[in-house]
Amino acid sequence: MTSDSSIYDELGVPRVVNAAGTKTRIGGSLIRPEAVEAMSRAAEGFARISDLQARASELITDCTGAEAGYVASGAAAAMTLGTAACIAGDDVAAMDRLPDTEGRPDEVIMPRTHRTGYDHAIRAAGATIVDVGTNDPHLGTGSAAIEPWEIETAITEDTAAIAYLQKEYTTPPLSKVVEIAHRHDIPVLVDAAAEVPPKANLTRFIDAGVDLVVFSGGKAIRGPQSTGILAGRADLIESAAFQHLDMHAAAEVWDPPRDLLDPSAYDGVPRQGIGRTLKVGKEELVGLIRALELFLEEDQDELVAEWTDRTALLDAELTDVDTLSCETVGGGKVDVAPALHVTVDEDAAGMTAAELVLALRRENPRVFVGADALADATFVLNPMCLTDDEAQYVAERIRENLS
Structure with a gap:
C-alpha cells in the first residue's frame, strides 16, 4: 500500500x-475525479440553485423514468423531503407549519420489519409512523412477518403515505403494497438508498408504480457523499422543491424555473420550508450531475x-x-x-x-x-x-x- x-x-x-x-x-465512496473537477469549476462562479435543480431533474427523469427528480443533502434528507411532500402537498400554509401537521393527514404506514434508525428522517417531517405486522419469523413460527391485509386495514383518513424499505428479503412484495396504496389513493415512498448497482434498479421502482423513490448519490454512483436523489411524481417533487429551495423573494420578482415549479398553482411565495436545513450547494449539485452521467456510461x-x-x-x-x-x-x-x-x-x-x-x-x-x-x-x-x-x-x- x-x-x-x-x-x-x-x-x-x-x-x-x-x-x-x-x-x-x-x-x-470515492468521488469520481471528473465529478471533483466539475465541483471545482462550479466553485469558480455562481448559478441559480433552482436552475441547477431543474437540470438535475431532467437527468434523473431520463435515467429513472420518473416524472421528475430532485437532489437533497443525502438519501435521508430525500426521505424527509418526500415525506413532507406527501403531508403538505400543494398547501403553502401546511408547508409553513411543518413539522406541525395539525389538520393534515400525517401518518406513514410501515411494515414493522422495515423499521430502522433511518425512519428518523420520516418523523423529522412531522409524520407519525404506524407500524404493522409482527416479528414472528424470528420466533420460528413459520408465519409471515407482514400480511398485505394488515397494511390495508391500517389505512385511515389520517394516512399520508406508505413507506417501504427495499431489500431483496423485505416483504410483502412491493407490487402488492403499491396495489393496495393506489386503491386508496395513497402514495408509496421507497427507501432504495443502497440499491444501485445494478443500474437497472434506477428504473425498477418507478416501473413498479411507486410514487417516490430515494437513492444515495454518494455510494456506487460516486457523487458527493452529501447528496441524495428523490425521483417520482411531478406534483410530489414540486412540493419537495418548494419546501427545500431558498424562497426569500419578493413576489414581484419570484421567477422559478417552470419545468421544475409552477408558481401559478400556489397562492403566494412559500416561506422557508422544513427542507431549508437540508440545502445542497452548487458544487454538490454539479458534482452529482456529472457523477450520475458517468455512472450511466459505466x-x-x-x-x-x-x-x-x-x-x-x-x-x-x-x-x-x-x-x-x-x-x-x-x-x-x-x-x-x-x-x-x-x-x-x-x-x-x-x-x-x-x-x-x-x-x-x-x-x-x-x-x-x-x-x-x-x-x-x-x-x-x-x-x-x-x-x-x-x-x-x-x-x-x-x-x-x-x-
Whole structure:
C-alpha cells in the first residue's frame, strides 16, 4: 500500500483503508475525479440553485423514468423531503407549519420489519409512523412477518403515505403494497438508498408504480457523499422543491424555473420550508450531475469483474490462516458486488471476531471491515472501495493481529 502523504496526514487524522464498502461513517465512496473537477469549476462562479435543480431533474427523469427528480443533502434528507411532500402537498400554509401537521393527514404506514434508525428522517417531517405486522419469523413460527391485509386495514383518513424499505428479503412484495396504496389513493415512498448497482434498479421502482423513490448519490454512483436523489411524481417533487429551495423573494420578482415549479398553482411565495436545513450547494449539485452521467456510461460487467478478482485476491491471501474460514457471497444479478465473508474460530484464535475488528479499527491507518455479522463470529471484506495493494494490506493486518 502506498505510503504517500495525504490530506488526512496533514490534518493529523488517521486515514482509513476501506474494506467495509460504501459506509457513510467512513466517508461513503470515492468521488469520481471528473465529478471533483466539475465541483471545482462550479466553485469558480455562481448559478441559480433552482436552475441547477431543474437540470438535475431532467437527468434523473431520463435515467429513472420518473416524472421528475430532485437532489437533497443525502438519501435521508430525500426521505424527509418526500415525506413532507406527501403531508403538505400543494398547501403553502401546511408547508409553513411543518413539522406541525395539525389538520393534515400525517401518518406513514410501515411494515414493522422495515423499521430502522433511518425512519428518523420520516418523523423529522412531522409524520407519525404506524407500524404493522409482527416479528414472528424470528420466533420460528413459520408465519409471515407482514400480511398485505394488515397494511390495508391500517389505512385511515389520517394516512399520508406508505413507506417501504427495499431489500431483496423485505416483504410483502412491493407490487402488492403499491396495489393496495393506489386503491386508496395513497402514495408509496421507497427507501432504495443502497440499491444501485445494478443500474437497472434506477428504473425498477418507478416501473413498479411507486410514487417516490430515494437513492444515495454518494455510494456506487460516486457523487458527493452529501447528496441524495428523490425521483417520482411531478406534483410530489414540486412540493419537495418548494419546501427545500431558498424562497426569500419578493413576489414581484419570484421567477422559478417552470419545468421544475409552477408558481401559478400556489397562492403566494412559500416561506422557508422544513427542507431549508437540508440545502445542497452548487458544487454538490454539479458534482452529482456529472457523477450520475458517468455512472450511466459505466461498464458494469467490467466493474463486477474487477471486484470479483479483488475478492479472489483477498481469499487467496487468507486461505491458509488456520483460524479463519472464507466464503465468497454475492456477485449475482441483484447483489452485483461479491464480498468475502470471513468466520473466525474464536476458541482457536484466542480472540473474538469483534476483538479483531476493533483492533483493526484502532490501527493507523485504520482498517475497516464489515461488522454486521459479528454475532456469528463473521466479518465481511467488501472489494468496492479497495485497490489491490490495499486489499493485500488488509489481509496482512488481519494475519498480523491473529498471530
